[in-house]
Amino acid sequence: MMKRIGLLTSGGDCQALNATMRGVVKGLANNLDELEVYGFMNGYKGLIYGDYRMLTSKDFSGILTRGGTILGTSRQPFKLMRVPDEKGLDKVEAMKQNYYKLRLDCLVILGGNGTQKTANLLREEGLNIIHLPKTIDNDIWGTDMTFGFYSAVNIATEAIDCIHTTASSHNRVFIVEVMGHKVGWLTLYAGIASGADVILIPEIPYDLDKVVEAIEGRRKRGSGFTILAVAEGAISKEDAKLPKKELKKKQEEYAKKYPSISYKIAKEIEDRTGMEIRVTVPGHTQRGGSPCPYDRVLSTRLGSAAAKLILNDEYGYMVGIVNGKTKKVPLEECAGKLKMVTPDAQEIRDAKRMGISFGD
Numbered sequence: 358m359m360k361r362i363g364l365l366t367s368g369g370d371c372q373a374l375n376a377t378m379r380g381v382v383k384g385l386a387n388n389l390d391e392l393e394v395y396g397f398m399n400g401y402k403g404l405i406y407g408d409y410r411m412l413t414s415k416d417f418s419g420i421l422t423r424g425g426t427i428l429g430t431s432r433q434p435f436k437l438m439r440v441p442d443e444k445g446l447d448k449v450e451a452m453k454q455n456y457y458k459l460r461l462d463c464l465v466i467l468g469g470n471g472t473q474k475t476a477n478l479l480r481e482e483g484l485n486i487i488h489l490p491k492t493i494d495n496d497i498w499g500t501d502m503t504f505g506f507y508s509a510v511n512i513a514t515e516a517i518d519c520i521h522t523t524a525s526s527h528n529r530v531f532i533v534e535v536m537g538h539k540v541g542w543l544t545l546y547a548g549i550a551s552g553a554d555v556i557l558i559p560e561i562p563y564d565l566d567k568v569v570e571a572i573e574g575r576r577k578r579g580s581g582f583t584i585l586a587v588a589e590g591a592i593s594k595e596d597a598k599l600p601k602k603e604l605k606k607k608q609e610e611y612a613k614k615y616p617s618i619s620y621k622i623a624k625e626i627e628d629r630t631g632m633e634i635r636v637t638v639p640g641h642t643q644r645g646g647s648p649c650p651y652d653r654v655l656s657t658r659l660g661s662a663a664a665k666l667i668l669n670d671e672y673g674y675m676v677g678i679v680n681g682k683t684k685k686v687p688l689e690e691c692a693g694k695l696k697m698v699t700p701d702a703q704e705i706r707d708a709k710r711m712g713i714s715f716g717d
């Protein structure tokens with residue numbers, strides 16, 4: 358049997374993109390008489406503008422451990438897909454034309470939520486699509502885990518561990534800002550893994566009084582330092598109550614004063630307690646470097662399971678993992694849904710029981 362597949366990686370990069378593509382290609386090459394692989398460059402851009410190159414098995418050799426993506430990536434917002442480009446090009450039509458021109462059997466798309474929405478749009482337009490869930494945010498509905506998440510947890514945890522030693526030497530309060538604008542899985546896991554005292558995530562709006570209470574409480578019990586793991590999207594109770602428009606305006610005001618939410622929280626705690634606060638932002642280091650062993654296994658399994666679907670001509674699915682088993686999830690079921698932390702999640706209850714404050 359012969360297959361001709363397209364591959365693309367879209368949205369923010371993360372650690373196990375290459376490992377996943379390797380899983381797909383090896384899983385296919387090993388079971389086919391002939392395989393042609395077309396790699397579209399820089400995400401959907403490559404598919405829109407016909408920027409691709411033919412890849413061979415060699416391209417997928419030695420990339421299990423390599424971070425980033427051999428295809429490059431870019432952010433192409435879903436809401437702009439139906440909007441023609443500066444030259445009036447119909448992007449959706451252009452993507453379909455390039456797919457048909459190459460006579461692809463299917464397109465394998467690696468990406469997060471936005472990418473998945475466009476993948477579903479292309480499915481609705483009649484293309485054969487397989488989506489593979491990447492993101493350090495672990496916020497894709499329908500899969501227990503996304504590849505990239507645990508590698509980022511490792512990096513954020515290490516950052517907080519390093520800060521821990523300095524915080525204890527200096528009796529200071531430290532804030533480590535962890536990635537995640539909309540969801541707090543990464544902050545929650547890195548916070549628990551590193552023994553953070555306070556964890557602030559977007560899903561649980563914080564009350565500054567409670568945060569200060571947690572810090573003062575530790576001071577009274579003889580601990581001069583406190584570590585706060587704060588998500589990029591942490592939000593106060595007052596702000597969370599605001600209508601969308603008002604909140605946006607307020608956040609624009611904050612952005613003029615502070616580089617990010619952590620600096621605002623730091624200033625407010627400083628004003629209340631007189632304590633010295635320091636902020637550390639590991640930023641994009643969280644998406645970089647080599648994938649951790651867990652992600653290598655996960656992405657290899659997801660890639661291999663995607664190959665199985667392609668060999669069986671089954672399309673229109675995301676391949677996720679549920680209760681330790683790979684699972685095909687219809688794109689129409691999962692596209693557009695976010696998997697958020699629920700305030701009564703078991704992880705939260707477990708953390709609260711042993712004294713971690715969520716500022717609520």
Ligand code: F6P
Nearest residue numbers: 369492493494536537538589644
């Ligand atoms: O979605 C992945 C992510 O790293 C988020 O955690 C983060 O908020 C965002 O991307 C950062 O985006 P960019 O790389 O475009 O600055």
